[in-house]
Amino acid sequence: MPRIILDTDPGIDDALALFLALASPEVQLAAVTTVSGNVPVEQTTLNALTLLTLAGRSDIPVARGCALPLLRTPIDAAHVHGSNGLGGIHFPTPTITPVAHHAVDLIIEMVMQAPGEITLVPIGPLTNIALAVRKEPRIAERVREVVIMGGALRVPGNVTPMAEFNIAADPHAAHIVLHAGWPIRLVSLDTTTCAILHRSQVEELAAHGNHVTTAMRQMMAHYFDVFGPQHGNQDRFHMHDPLCLAAAFQPDLITWEPVYVDVELTGTLTLGTTVGYFKRADAPAPNVLASVAVDAERFIRLYMERVRVAF
Numbered sequence: 001m002p003r004i005i006l007d008t009d010p011g012i013d014d015a016l017a018l019f020l021a022l023a024s025p026e027v028q029l030a031a032v033t034t035v036s037g038n039v040p041v042e043q044t045t046l047n048a049l050t051l052l053t054l055a056g057r058s059d060i061p062v063a064r065g066c067a068l069p070l071l072r073t074p075i076d077a078a079h080v081h082g083s084n085g086l087g088g089i090h091f092p093t094p095t096i097t098p099v100a101h102h103a104v105d106l107i108i109e110m111v112m113q114a115p116g117e118i119t120l121v122p123i124g125p126l127t128n129i130a131l132a133v134r135k136e137p138r139i140a141e142r143v144r145e146v147v148i149m150g151g152a153l154r155v156p157g158n159v160t161p162m163a164e165f166n167i168a169a170d171p172h173a174a175h176i177v178l179h180a181g182w183p184i185r186l187v188s189l190d191t192t193t194c195a196i197l198h199r200s201q202v203e204e205l206a207a208h209g210n211h212v213t214t215a216m217r218q219m220m221a222h223y224f225d226v227f228g229p230q231h232g233n234q235d236r237f238h239m240h241d242p243l244c245l246a247a248a249f250q251p252d253l254i255t256w257e258p259v260y261v262d263v264e265l266t267g268t269l270t271l272g273t274t275v276g277y278f279k280r281a282d283a284p285a286p287n288v289l290a291s292v293a294v295d296a297e298r299f300i301r302l303y304m305e306r307v308r309v310a311f
């Protein structure tokens with residue numbers, strides 16, 4: 001059973017990933033660490049506390065992380081997730097507060113104390129993860145694996161024509177993480193854009209579920225009614241972060257290929273682009289297992305079955 005540290009920027013799909021983690025007996029959620037991304041870290045931290053309170057899991061420690069990317073000017077995705085990151089919905093005030101540790105220090109402490117046990121699952125910009133491995137390089141040999149939601153290898157980006165949001169929001173952090181020498185599974189837009197939860201399925205979950213699936217419907221209304229129509233989409237929700245979380249405990253949902261992946265740091269139009277050296281004679285040694293295909297139907301079925309009965 002993997003012990004997971006979820007590094008997150010809630011974010012509607014982050015919230016759905018957290019619910020899957022809490023609904024899955026295979027997962028022991030050791031901690032939640034927060035980072036600026038979709039919305040600023042003050043808000044992502046409040047959202048993590050709120051979501052854990054909503055799900056009845058105030059036992060799980062939350063550590064606040066980095067407020068700014070390492071170098072580039074900050075970007076956000078409030079237009080996608082709502083001004084508060086949770087679709088503008090105001091859930092009951094959390095009953096818990098963050099631990100005193102900074103996220104970077106909590107990650108280091110937990111990984112160093114449990115060699116081979118901790119899986120890091122970053123589903124936001126990689127700022128915390130990069131600083132953790134810079135501050136304590138030994139975590140690269142002690143972590144079980146790092147399962148990252150990020151990148152766009154052979155598909156378009158979502159924040160620019162070339163770059164995916166998590167990588168583009170802190171490309172320098174992504175570069176550090178990609179080259180730290182630890183085992184990485186990269187769950188990129190190549191597969192997450194195939195993992196779609198339809199509005200009818202969200203309605204079904206809310207009608208036959210629980211207070212958590214009702215909260216999902218409330219949050220996702222912003223996506224379906226505000227952001228989606230602006231982008232020609234009124235009923236399809238890309239399950240970026242939930243698929244990444246699922247890959248941490250059920251990797252056979254995805255077809256993986258060892259690939260060398262690097263990230264563009266100097267392009268004006270291409271900053272944050274992830275470049276995969278698929279089947280090239282000049283490719284350096286692979287540094288990730290790249291997600292190249294997904295059994296999307298089985299994943300969505302798993303997701304719905306789990307969250308419907310778990311809360």
Ligand code: RIB
Nearest residue numbers: 011013014123165166240
């Ligand atoms: O590109 C998708 C990623 O960016 C997801 O993690 C989403 O939450 C946003 O952070």
Ligand code: CA
Nearest residue numbers: 011014123124
């Ligand atoms: Ca996210």
